[in-house]
Amino acid sequence: MAREGVVVDMATLRKQRNGVAINVSKDPLIGHYADVGGEQLWIDVLHSTLEHGLAPVSWTDYLYLTVGGTLSNAGISGQSFRYGPQISNVHEMDVITGKGEFVTCSWQKNLELFHAVLGGLGQFGVIARARIALEPAPKRVKWVRLLYSDFSAFTKDQERLISINGRKQKTALDFLEGILLMNQGPINNWRSSFFPISDHPRIASLITQHSIIYCLEVAKYYDDQTEKNVDKEIKVLLQGLVYIPGFYYEKNVSYVEFLNRVRSGELKLQSQGLWDVPHPWLNFFIPKSQILDFDSGVFRDIVLKRNISSGPVLVYPMNRNKWDDRMSASIPEEDVFYTVGFLHSSGFDNWKEYDAQNREILEFCSDAGIEVKQYLPNHTTQEDWSNHFGAKWVTFLERKRQFDPRMILSPGQKIFDKQLQQAF
Template identity: 55%
Template sequence: MENQVNWLIENRTSVLVLIFVIARLISAVGLTLDLAVCKGCLSLTMLDLEGHIDFHNTQVAATDFGNHKTALPAGVLYPRSVADVASLVTSIYKLSGGGSNLTVAARGHAHSLNGQAQAEGGIVINMGSMKGGIRVDKKGMYAEVSGGELWIELLNATLEVGLAPKSWTDYLYLTVGGTLSNAGVSGQAFRHGPQITNVYHLEVVTGKGDVLTCSKHHNAQLFHAVLGGLGQFGIITKATVALEPAPHRVKWIRVLYSDFKTFTQDQENLISRPEEGELTFDYVEGFVIVNNGGLLSNWRSSFFSPQNPVKVSSLNTTGRVLYCLEMTLNYMHENFDKVDEDVTWLLSSLHFIPGSVFMTDLSYVEFLDRVHTSEIKLQKQGLWDVPHPWLNLMVPKSKIHEFDARVFKDILRNTSSGPILIYPMNRNKWDDKMSAVTPEEDIFYLVGLLRSALRSERRGGPNSEEFLRDQNERILDFCNREGMGVKQYLPQYSTESEWKKHFGGKWNRFSEWKATYDPSAILAPGQRIFSRPARSPLAL
């Protein structure tokens, strides 16, 4: 016994180390068992990263804004640099050659609708943890921004020097890389095009793990592939975004129509005005009121003030499908005395219901961030984190009246589950070299059914997720049956034949780009566009 005690004293350092190692192994056994289920995950724990991979708390990346699909990843990467992203993708690309089924999805603000930013059993990259900072070049009129930054953060940074991006989305709490992987549209797109046409350079991590810079003149094929490419060819880690002088304030105007033909004619005339030499609105959108029990219950209360010349009740619109044209005119403080005159002149060419002009004046930031204000109110009411069975369609101009008759006045008649946007865009403001697809006509309409389901609604009830998704299917069936030439924006297809039809003449090129930049099909599996190629088994 004495000899054993003496041995322990003489080797106490070794004994303590052994006890520490055993304790760590016991505490990590759960993780080891988890990794044993995931082919290749064990090797990822050995990556030299500035950030880290969390293999435990993966539920945070299993859902999205749509609240419809759940897909649990094996791990979540919280990168601190582009090197972290490249290291992960390179490792998974190499593992794919030996049979690993690991995939990678870049997750921004998780505003996808049907699992597009999910990677079941794979690795999700939390892009928001990679804040690379924002550099604004006032003289060059551009900003360099990390792909994980939010547009609201970019706006705040550029406003410090009196500048702002040209093209927007209606909601600013989205990542730069996320919207550029789709298109990024709002009421400014008729003038400036979508966000993807207002980018000078990109930094991209391809599906092989290569870190490449690209532009229209350097690695142009990758540049055009990634913009609107649904995350299939690379992860956007940095972007150089075009800027313009930022206005100080905005006149925000809404007018009403009861005749759809008149409504669309006025919208089309507004977006067709010459850009130079003629005064025009800076933003043009619209929405449909299909369940009108009085405007007060449908419009934001900010539009009802003592300055409005006509009482809402005097419009006598109850029970009618109405169309609202929404416009803004931006201005600087020094032009305040002239802005009302300009608005009056612009409105004089429109044919809305007499007395239905509602106008408010607010700062440029307040206007751009308007949806976030509504978000805060809905969160307080518990109505934000609910299922969102949204459907966004691009409808050719020649078919929009047929769409109105069948969808707005029939399928959606007497429903009230969220905004229904409708506004036209000019196709010549889009770059056909890019992956994003649109209808082939010169003018097409964005129709957004931005509806929310109530969890408390009985199954099949008019505000239930099942009912709203059934309506979406009826709308899509109608469009397909009648050959409307409609394209989905933020598409939600699940078969290769559907994707081929969606991309049309761009499909072959799209497939070739995939083979070039992501040959193992490890990127953005949640889009469900490409299947993984068969590989031989891989041992841990």
């Protein structure tokens, strides 16, 4: 991705911060925060902040990703419905712009650059440091999975649960996602082993009966003080949900084990030589009003017919009011929208089949008028990029002209072509 771009030795930048990679501190106005090098991995941010009894509130499913990398996209996971994406939880950044200027930007200063860089796909500057909001860290997690055969009931329950979303609201869930179970791979996939082995036969027969089972996944954090109430709170929250009776599964794990849940699957796949394989992924956001059409046209038609899926398929909703539309990340217009992620792994000889499925899904959405926005977008023409950003495209161009007029940053995203540079 750095071809004709720039590579920065991030360790040298750390000298500006007395060589400290992750520094936890407190400010009377914003509370606890961590100053973190853009090159740092989220797993290291987690361990360093936990030493102070603190942690960030918004995560990605996988923690061996850099802070600069996820903030250049958005950083989403099951916490986003309540705390917003990771880009909504940044106070300040040091950024090296395409003009070679070292600029500190925040809500108070250089706001245009601050907004541009968050979700900006590396187009406006290199994030050298980010100031991440911290809150007291919980100790443990009640983690629940519920199975549904009816997609409409599944999404209705998801939407009801994410409507309780105040940051300080004690009765709200801390995490909500959803995952498809199909006859296309083991029931316990690399994201986490969850269901007891003894229950695999009856889950498998449910899948055979319905072709697709939708698994709602929620979590509630707790510590020594809240331990006595957590079961009651979960019971109240899940009351009235219409999952298939008898298909309720619960786990009780440490906070670190929960946040780092993908790692054990990764290590297993690595040991089998199955991690470093092609990943023809497709991720996008879909307005809530079109999610049922998406289910019937994509999950129940294209995906079942092609029958090639291997790797998790995620589907869960988020609240638009937890995002800041002035940032570069592009999201649908509706108050609630879903993220769908086809996180495929393929062999080195059959990745084209997955690419073809991805193309068919995108074509179906376009023909059916389903307004999807790709997350981790992969567009190749200027027209597609302009459609991706929609009304924000003009601002995106203006910011590029302002902060990286020579177009030297992250050319691998293929957003700007040389012709456009001449027009600058």
